[in-house]
Amino acid sequence: MDNGTVAVVGAGPGGLAAAMLLAGGGYRVTVYEKQPQAGGRTSRLELGPFRFDKGPTFLMMPHLLEELFAAVDRSLHDYVELIELDPLYRLQFGELHFEPSRDPARTRELIERHFPGNGAGYLRFMRDEEAKFRRVSPLLQRPFASPRDYIARDVFAALPRLHATDTVYGRLSRYFTDERLKYAFTFQAKYLGMSPWECPGTFTMLSYLEHRYGLFHPIGGVNRVCEAMAQVVGEYGGEVRTATPVRRVLVRDGRACGVELEGGERVAADHVVLNADFATAMNELFEPGQLRKYTPERLAAKKYSCSTCMLYLGLDMEVDMPHHTILFAEDYRRNVEEMMRGRRLSDDPSIYVHNPGRTDPTLAPPGQTALYALMPVPNLEAEIDWREEGERVRARMLARLEREPGLRGLASRIVREAMITPLGWRDDHGVYRGATFNLAHSLDQMMMLRPHNRFQEAANCWLVGGGTHPGSGLPTIFESARISVRLLMEQDRRAARRAGAARRSAASGPHGKGAV
Known part of the structure; x- marks a missing residue:
């Protein structure tokens, strides 16, 4: 099966997830990565006999990765060995050491020992956040490209639970009285590069997800997940070319049609998937003056993480x-x-x-x-x-x-x-x-107001990674890949149906009795 060619710019987790799904779906895929190894900020760093994760150091919600691999008839566990961490982490406040786990009874007992009177608030937080996550998670699995996307049943069901006008710290203050315990459930705002006193209250979900689904360590480091996805791309005939920087995304008649490599080689492609750092890509990978929405001045005015x-x-x-x-x-x-x-x-x-x-x-x-x-x-x-x-x-x-x-x-x-x-x-x-965590997740840079998965400036160009919807962090980056790949494939299927209908119409002749 040959569904066409795709050039993926950047072998970060979003680019590799998209490449894996596309290669498994019958596309001829080539990933171009400027660094000497795959993974981007999720790659491996070697210093003599020592090996490190360069960026993210744990996996959350591994079932998302299991679903990605299953979508291409592979099992994540054939490639990566995952170890669940118990406790989740140690949080140190001076002499006080708090080591929660995803066992609610044990964590409640620890909270009562260290922060008396707050155990009931913890159970209430977990109950409320579970209901919130059930409502909000569908919004993280589909695109937001226009105001029409807000007029849907799942959006209306989620709106009362979003707490978008509150802050992470404000929400946690409803459950806990001890400041240190509030910090233990708000520090996750740092995963988005934001202050819990400014981060929208929607993101109290992050601490809930850790306590609900646990944290996992892949043997060899989180970088092993990227290496596994690159391996699957190769198994489906795709290629991951490291140490191969892209100079330009080629655009003709308003459509992305390939990439130009640093050495001058031009490679045609039916689609381009952009996984490079968002603002850097907008500034460097398009001809000056080509973009209208993402000019250098407008990019500079956006809010970025720490x-x-x-x-x-x-x-x-x-x-x-x-x-x-x-x-x-x-x-x-x-x-x-x-x-x-x-x-x-x-x-x-x-x-x-x-x-x-x-x-x-x-x-x-x-x-x-x-x-x-x-x-x-x-x-x-x-x-x-x-x-x-x-x-x-x-x-x-x-x-x-x-x-x-x-x-x-x-x-x-x-x-x-x-x-x-x-x-x-x-x-x-x-x-x-x-800005290590990409665009900030302020209200004016979420959902439809975040760069769209279907790139608005050029047809057949698609965004994945932390700089597009639904946002930064590995689980949402993987979701961005699923959303963009689904949109790409749906567009191609519609085009194929239109082409097939046109051929049948032409073959039937002007009177429906066949051509003479």
């Missing part, structure tokens, strides 16, 4: 810490406001520590550790000179890590190291303004 400073540390020591730990700032609200509103570095940062060797022995040699530390920081809209500040931030992160009993003496045990600052995200990874 950024991150990343430390990848190969240590000649074992680390006695959980798989995931979040070290909350002493004054978490001040920390977030300094970063998001003040656009400055906080003297009291929060830091996420990933210690996957606790679960997975394949990432470092015996007796050693591949440790990953992430500090949320302002994106490049802030007036911070990262060429000077980078080393100071590194020292601040190491100093904070060394306060942990399991990490004392850390700095003297580093044998391999890499760091990515917002400048590195922009210059080395093509991330606009270093």
